[in-house]
Amino acid sequence: MQKLLDRVQAIDSLLCVGLDPVGDDAAVAQRLREVIAQTAPYAAAFKPNLAFFLSRTDGVELLKSTISAVPDDIPVILDGKFGDIANTADHYARFAYDVLGADGVTVNPYLGDDAIRPFARPGKLVFSLAKTSNQPAHGLQDAALAHGGTVADCAAAIARRLDEEIADSTIGLVVGATDPAALARLRAACPRQWFLVPGIGAQGGDLAAVLAAGRRTDGRGLLINASRSIWEAADAGAAARVFQAQR
Amino acid sequence: MQKLLDRVQAIDSLLCVGLDPVGDDAAVAQRLREVIAQTAPYAAAFKPNLAFFLSRTDGVELLKSTISAVPDDIPVILDGKFGDIANTADHYARFAYDVLGADGVTVNPYLGDDAIRPFARPGKLVFSLAKTSNQPAHGLQDAALAHGGTVADCAAAIARRLDEEIADSTIGLVVGATDPAALARLRAACPRQWFLVPGIGAQGGDLAAVLAAGRRTDGRGLLINASRSIWEAADAGAAARVFQAQR
Numbered sequence: 107m108q109k110l111l112d113r114v115q116a117i118d119s120l121l122c123v124g125l126d127p128v129g130d131d132a133a134v135a136q137r138l139r140e141v142i143a144q145t146a147p148y149a150a151a152f153k154p155n156l157a158f159f160l161s162r163t164d165g166v167e168l169l170k171s172t173i174s175a176v177p178d179d180i181p182v183i184l185d186g187k188f189g190d191i192a193n194t195a196d197h198y199a200r201f202a203y204d205v206l207g208a209d210g211v212t213v214n215p216y217l218g219d220d221a222i223r224p225f226a227r228p229g230k231l232v233f234s235l236a237k238t239s240n241q242p243a244h245g246l247q248d249a250a251l252a253h254g255g256t257v258a259d260c261a262a263a264i265a266r267r268l269d270e271e272i273a274d275s276t277i278g279l280v281v282g283a284t285d286p287a288a289l290a291r292l293r294a295a296c297p298r299q300w301f302l303v304p305g306i307g308a309q310g311g312d313l314a315a316v317l318a319a320g321r322r323t324d325g326r327g328l329l330i331n332a333s334r335s336i337w338e339a340a341d342a343g344a345a346a347r348v349f350q351a352q353r
Numbered sequence: 354m355q356k357l358l359d360r361v362q363a364i365d366s367l368l369c370v371g372l373d374p375v376g377d378d379a380a381v382a383q384r385l386r387e388v389i390a391q392t393a394p395y396a397a398a399f400k401p402n403l404a405f406f407l408s409r410t411d412g413v414e415l416l417k418s419t420i421s422a423v424p425d426d427i428p429v430i431l432d433g434k435f436g437d438i439a440n441t442a443d444h445y446a447r448f449a450y451d452v453l454g455a456d457g458v459t460v461n462p463y464l465g466d467d468a469i470r471p472f473a474r475p476g477k478l479v480f481s482l483a484k485t486s487n488q489p490a491h492g493l494q495d496a497a498l499a500h501g502g503t504v505a506d507c508a509a510a511i512a513r514r515l516d517e518e519i520a521d522s523t524i525g526l527v528v529g530a531t532d533p534a535a536l537a538r539l540r541a542a543c544p545r546q547w548f549l550v551p552g553i554g555a556q557g558g559d560l561a562a563v564l565a566a567g568r569r570t571d572g573r574g575l576l577i578n579a580s581r582s583i584w585e586a587a588d589a590g591a592a593a594r595v596f597q598a599q600r
Contacts, residue, residue, distance in 0.1 A: 127557070149371075157444035161452065164415055187437050189461050190404060191487040194373070197404035205408065212562060214436050216463045217485050218493055218510075238464050240438040246465055246507055250499035257504055260493055 124333025283311025530558025
């Protein structure tokens, strides 16, 4: 956690550079190195997306070398949305932290507390899904609970409780950029937690609205993810710099 | 799906052999081959647990060779509990089906419809979490909704709707053995879907109660998973046979 705070302080950036590599294997390895090198000066964190690595040949090796290529002072959050019972979650934590060397993960709260705890090692960053950036027809996250609030609010409350309860670890939330009203509501309910916010750019989220709704009173507490808009830019560094300048 | 029906019919078994390999790398490769060979006569399906492979060296290669070692007429369900937005879910589907050759997957419904659809390819088996076998303190799955039912009921309804809507694919549910009342309630709500039931054995679920609560009226529609009780048995084949005999 100190690594993230130090980094955010050092470069005054909220940008999390998402790494969702598309393209053929040779081109992808090259492009990953380029994007990391060019965006590192503006990146508070990097977020490789596990699925985009597993779907290709030698994906775990590529993921490992990608994480190694990130400068040591920039935290890497493995976006795996892990969600399983405790003894299985423990194996995912070993994969993320010990095999790959990541500094954090994303997790899915559907299985509750014991699916999240194994990831809460000292110094690690855990972001638990609350409100995602997609717009599913079903409304599970938006469903109203009998005792008040929505399913997303209940998921956020679980993460908040764990964040307060477990010393030396950070349990934040994933809250999509595409619903600023939900973002503002969750910020009011969780004034001190870190929020990882996907959905800017290709998915249509508005940066100014996210900043207004999601910042803590100290102006921090947000990591705003950009993936496709940086990956597809002719100059990834310029795309990251523009992003950082709008903070 | 036809593969599962044929297999269940052929050997009259509801047993899904879970493969959650623990132990050092050399011993594990050997034990996986043994367990598959010894339990195959009694197995309606195999279910490798992704986490237990990823946490070890060359885990994806071991997973690939494990899936290849399963006889062609027995379906393999990759237990990854995948849950991400559609373009990411599509990469997990490629990993499970194209890279590894699995016949099915488990998925997490927290992100809704579009997180499940990419897995619903023709002939594939998708099991979406409804009520899991752990006993988390938080109660997310058990939370009552304002419009009736629980979060787990809502998740089951999403899967049921997709199962009816998408031709040629099978969207079943994951329902833990540890809460037979919830199992009975979900069976009443979803009379035709396949249920994958973990939590027998090491986790404390009772087989007779599961059979009474979970079977369809045609006596089928259940896959009952056993992992640790078979993996740790001196004779894995005998453990699987006893299990099948109690159906």
